[in-house]
Amino acid sequence: MQSQQQEAPNGCGCGRGHGRRRQDGAAHGCDLSVAIEVGAPLRVEAHAAVLEALDDEYRARAFYLAVLERFPGALPFAHIVDSEDRHANKLIEILRAYGRDIPANSYIGSDDIRRSVPASRACACDLAVDEEKHNVSLYETRLLPAVVAFPAITHVFTRLMLASRERHLPAFQRWSATYRHWK
Template sequence: MASKRLFASVIIAAGILAGPVNAASTLPEPVQEALVTALEDEYHAEAFYDAVMEKFGSVRPFSNIIRAEQLHQQALITIMKQYGMDIPANSQLNSAEIRAAVPATLPEACSIGVKAEIDNAGLYTEKLMPAVKDYADITLVFKNLSDASQLKHLPAFQRCAG
């Protein structure tokens, strides 16, 4: 429920429902790359969490956080469409490489989740946010997604990892 509220607030606060803002051809390449990178990061998280649940069943926190990752993807896809960008498919779902990365135990999988959320913070802080600093709507979406990862996902994985 909180994830749905976050998605709704991201969409409303960013003004995304107002119609197209700019064509992708006018959006600088670094901004487009930042959006695609953010979406691919969300895709990777969904694929890994899906693989974990394939191995261990629909267990928390993975069952909750995968839904949040899908909402994060929708927020990014919405703003990318707003700017007329093409949306890449999630080619990572069901990949053999990601399935092979699932460890033997659930606490180990949660430890990987902890690392992924910490890495996610660095990605947003060091690379993505600086690339979109001139775009308040995209910055807001990125900030909300980063905050959700750090304030909700990271603590859940830390509890699970023990």
């Protein structure tokens, strides 16, 4: 039986040393290094989109932390939870740049979130797959169209969507299969 601490093939690419890195050292799919320059005031719909994106990152991070409470060190949760934190921090940076309030993460420690953690790592990965698919759809259908007039925010949203679609989603899919194989 293999150790549950081993990586899935090809890693998840979240910049934690377990995925491929570009020559410039930034994690492929997770590079959020863009200066947030405030030009025009943040429109109501763009502000709402940033808040919705932050709420989605908060919810995912809280679920991944709850999975780790139940299954300490479970991969890829142990790595991707840090990525979700970086994503939330970039969205917070946007809100600060525009002088907007930063909402607290009301999902952390939530009994509802804790109860949503299934009894197996494989099923937890399956729920995370659904979460990442929802995240990609959210960016494609609602969030990106709301910030098209703000290039820096569009860049951040695009990078967050790509991280979910190209890194997190495949990692959760691989680990779901791996956990089922180990049974």
